[in-house]
Amino acid sequence: MRTQTEVVRAIAEARTHTDELFRLVRPDSLYERPIPERHRMIFYLGHLEAFDWNLIARYSLDIPSFHADFDRLFAFGIDPPAGQLPCDQPSDWPGMAEVEQYNQRTRDAIDRVIDDVPDQLLHVAVEHRLMHAETFAYILHQLAYDRKIAPPDSGPPPTAPRPPVSAMIDIPAGPARLGRTPDEGFGWDNEFQAVTVEVPAFSVSKYKVTNGEYLEFVRQGAQPPFFWREERGHWLYRGMFSETPLALDAPVYVTLRQAQAFAQWRGAQLLSEAQFHRAACHPPASGNFHFRHWDPVPVQLGEIPGAPAQMFGNGWEWTSSVFAPFPGFEPFPFYTNYSEPFFDGDHYVLKGASPRTASCFLRMSFRNWFRPSYPYLYATFRLVQQ
Numbered sequence: 162m163r164t165q166t167e168v169v170r171a172i173a174e175a176r177t178h179t180d181e182l183f184r185l186v187r188p189d190s191l192y193e194r195p196i197p198e199r200h201r202m203i204f205y206l207g208h209l210e211a212f213d214w215n216l217i218a219r220y221s222l223d224i225p226s227f228h229a230d231f232d233r234l235f236a237f238g239i240d241p242p243a244g245q246l247p248c249d250q251p252s253d254w255p256g257m258a259e260v261e262q263y264n265q266r267t268r269d270a271i272d273r274v275i276d277d278v279p280d281q282l283l284h285v286a287v288e289h290r291l292m293h294a295e296t297f298a299y300i301l302h303q304l305a306y307d308r309k310i311a312p313p314d315s316g317p318p319p320t321a322p323r324p325p326v327s328a329m330i331d332i333p334a335g336p337a338r339l340g341r342t343p344d345e346g347f348g349w350d351n352e353f354q355a356v357t358v359e360v361p362a363f364s365v366s367k368y369k370v371t372n373g374e375y376l377e378f379v380r381q382g383a384q385p386p387f388f389w390r391e392e393r394g395h396w397l398y399r400g401m402f403s404e405t406p407l408a409l410d411a412p413v414y415v416t417l418r419q420a421q422a423f424a425q426w427r428g429a430q431l432l433s434e435a436q437f438h439r440a441a442c443h444p445p446a447s448g449n450f451h452f453r454h455w456d457p458v459p460v461q462l463g464e465i466p467g468a469p470a471q472m473f474g475n476g477w478e479w480t481s482s483v484f485a486p487f488p489g490f491e492p493f494p495f496y497t498n499y500s501e502p503f504f505d506g507d508h509y510v511l512k513g514a515s516p517r518t519a520s521c522f523l524r525m526s527f528r529n530w531f532r533p534s535y536p537y538l539y540a541t542f543r544l545v546q547q
Contacts, residue, residue, distance in 0.1 A: 168283040169275055171521075175290040176268070178452065178519075179209055182297050187308050192251035195303035196537055198241055201251065202304075205297050207260045210267040211235035213286050217271050217278050220495050224270065231255070231263050237498070238296075243534070284347040285496065291519035294452075298517040299537045302401050311402040318449075321410055321459035328367040329546065330440075330469055335360060337438040340487045341526040351500040352526040354489035358435050365432065365440045366543040368460040368470050369478070370423065372398070373409030378423050386415050387536035401455040410459040412471075412541040417479045417509050417533035420542040429544035434482035434528070436545060437512045441472040444523035448474035451520040457539070458516075469543065473523050476541030477511040484508040484530035503530055515539035 194201045218224040226232050340355040341348045379385050390397045396407040424431050449458045457475050464470035485504055492501050511529040
């Protein structure tokens with residue numbers, strides 16, 4: 162459990178991460194909407210500070226609002242069902258200077274009272290901001306290259322020989338402990354309460370499914386992944402800051418529906434959430450996570466002999482498990498719509514981490530979730546045989 166001083170320092174570091182992301186967008190492009198299902202980017206510029214203000218100043222300390230309209234405007238993101246896209250125009254949003262003024266005043270006010278804030282809410286503020294460091298990376302990825310300013314560390318990731326595709330690891334039957342208990346430290350509401358389930362024996366692929374493996378599926382007529390583009394018979398990967406020849410040894414980023422179709426084609430299944438817990442070792446100290454790279458690296462880098470490789474990092478892993486509450490679930494009273502609205506049978510659990518996932522989310526109990534056809538996130542998968 163981190164001390165309050167450490168959490169305050171973590172807030173400052175998280176602000177640095179998100180500030181750096183916004184500086185990668187050319188100023189005249191912040192009113193673009195790179196992902197049709199999401200808000201324009203100007204929303205996220207205001208959302209991070211509005212969330213902290215609404216949580217810390219308004220909810221926790223009951224400090225009077227200085228800009229109630231912005232508190233509401235930037236309060237919540239969106240996750241519309243298919244066919245219900247937002248239709249606002251750039252002119253519907255306030256000017257950038259006004260948003261930046263709101264942001265600075267918010268930070269200054271919160272910093273003056275931060276010693277009075279309950280520890281749990283500080284953890285929420287840190288992790289919420291770091292979640293959006295990843296969410297905004299998905300959005301930034303879809304912004305046209307000429308509207309982004311590539312940083313010095315935007316070069317191509319490491320390469321390695323193509324790994325074997327048939328390696329399977331046997332996982333014996335046994336218990337899987339999902340979730341956590343309050344005495345284990347901070348977690349989001351959907352991580353509680355801990356539950357133990359029995360898992361039959363299964364075999365799991367040592368590596369995440371690669372672009373090279375998935376290319377064989379595409380050649381058989383399957384739909385190509387969202388991040389691929391074909392040019393004159395050659396496949397390219399649409400990276401964050403440039404297109405590169407498709408790296409056959411990197412993990413393929415796909416939707417759940419595509420992962421399920423590939424697994425069926427190979428006569429296999431996807432991991433369940435419980436099977437992930439049985440197969441995963443403790444989160445590693447290093448890997449392709451915590452903003453180390455902008456794009457994926459080869460699937461065998463950092464592998465552990467006799468264990469599935471990269472269970473954490475290099476891409477979230479789709480599971481076959483519908484996102485649902487554990488027994489004893491209670492929503493956070495200060496953030497009732499964090500998890501509960503998504504217990505709708507239309508969101509699935511992802512485990513692990515992506516290149517843009519902060520290291521605090523590598524705890525075993527953390528659960529990510531998305532709709533099964535959402536193509537923009539850095540989501541991978543591996544195969545299971547019963």
